[in-house]
Amino acid sequence: MFELRLLCGEDQVEAVGDALEALDALSVSVEDADAHTEAEQALFGEPGMPPPKEGWQRSRVLALFARQAQAEDAARLLIAQDFFEGGRVLGIEQVPDQDWVRLTQSQFAPVEITPEFWIVPTWHEPPAAAREVIRLDPGLAFGTGTHPTTRMCLRWTARRSLAGQRVLDYGCGSGILAIGAAKFGAAVVDAVDIDEAAVRATQDNAQANGVTLRVGLPELAQGEYDTVLANILATPLKMLAPLLCGHVKPAGSLVLAGILERQADELKAAYAPYLRLEVSDSEDGWILMTGSR
Numbered sequence: 001m002f003e004l005r006l007l008c009g010e011d012q013v014e015a016v017g018d019a020l021e022a023l024d025a026l027s028v029s030v031e032d033a034d035a036h037t038e039a040e041q042a043l044f045g046e047p048g049m050p051p052p053k054e055g056w057q058r059s060r061v062l063a064l065f066a067r068q069a070q071a072e073d074a075a076r077l078l079i080a081q082d083f084f085e086g087g088r089v090l091g092i093e094q095v096p097d098q099d100w101v102r103l104t105q106s107q108f109a110p111v112e113i114t115p116e117f118w119i120v121p122t123w124h125e126p127p128a129a130a131r132e133v134i135r136l137d138p139g140l141a142f143g144t145g146t147h148p149t150t151r152m153c154l155r156w157t158a159r160r161s162l163a164g165q166r167v168l169d170y171g172c173g174s175g176i177l178a179i180g181a182a183k184f185g186a187a188v189v190d191a192v193d194i195d196e197a198a199v200r201a202t203q204d205n206a207q208a209n210g211v212t213l214r215v216g217l218p219e220l221a222q223g224e225y226d227t228v229l230a231n232i233l234a235t236p237l238k239m240l241a242p243l244l245c246g247h248v249k250p251a252g253s254l255v256l257a258g259i260l261e262r263q264a265d266e267l268k269a270a271y272a273p274y275l276r277l278e279v280s281d282s283e284d285g286w287i288l289m290t291g292s293r
């Protein structure tokens with residue numbers, strides 16, 4: 001395979017990427033051309049959301065082509081375009097063929113939730129210390145245990161007894177929190193999401209983990225639960241406050257994630273009419289907020 005390397009400005013990245021795909025690039029990736037220098041910029045997106053911008057101030061665009069002639073043609077055509085003005089072709093290099101599946105898989109190692117509780121991709125052996133394991137592969141739905149918001153919810157679950165409880169996972173994504181609740185003793189677990197792909201992923205993942213869940217769109221959630229888990233984002237969580245609190249039993253628990261540290265007060269205010277939220281965990285700028293009715 002042949003890699004065409006280009007340098008361009010932030011406002012050119014989208015047009016260049018679209019052009020490369022139209023020119024049959026097998027893949028296009030964008031890097032910060034100033035990475036590891038003082039000019040390096042961080043681009044953060046909230047979980048489940050795309051990053052706020054397509055590229056960096058000075059972006060390096062890497063496009064893979066099956067044949068050298070395709071990479072050369074793409075470079076020649078791009079140089080002739082108005083939208084590439086000021087951009088540069090850095091070169092074309094042959095890259096060794098790799099086992100891409102293996103390479104991708106190797107980037108997803110088992111994730112430790114507690115020393116005894118791990119999320120393990122199906123192609124890995126569980127670590128020897130693991131007493132409880134969720135088997136999950138990166139797929140279409142959010143929630144592979146690699147994001148701090150998911151890990152904090154799972155840690156909360158693992159440190160409590162859910163024995164015999166009725167639990168609701170609102171915004172289930174891959175179903176990881178619902179599966180965790182079932183593994184930690186919940187008697188009935190309902191998992192709901194507005195995204196039908198998430199509903200399907202949760203059904204598949206529940207089956208693969210040998211747990212029984214009731215899975216569906218949000219209207220499946222009915223009545224009161226001992227524990228309600230919701231890892232969404234601050235804005236939808238504020239809108240959902242009456243609905244989520246209405247599903248919490250008296251003396252039951254509400255567990256919210258997807259919230260940045262600076263959003264704690266807004267969330268407390270939104271939930272104040274129903275219950276008192278407090279920060280009970282934090283990781284990488286994200287917080288877990290919990291409350292009891």
Ligand SMILES: C[S@@+](CC[C@H](N)C(=O)[O-])C[C@H]1O[C@@H](n2cnc3c(N)ncnc32)[C@H](O)[C@@H]1O
Nearest residue numbers: 048142143150171172173193194195198231232
């Ligand atoms: C950040 S993911 C969390 C997935 C998983 N529960 C986890 O902890 O990793 C948020 C999920 O909430 C779902 N979602 C967003 N807004 C929702 C809403 N109003 N009602 C139900 N689900 C929603 C999204 O489709 C997405 O699957």
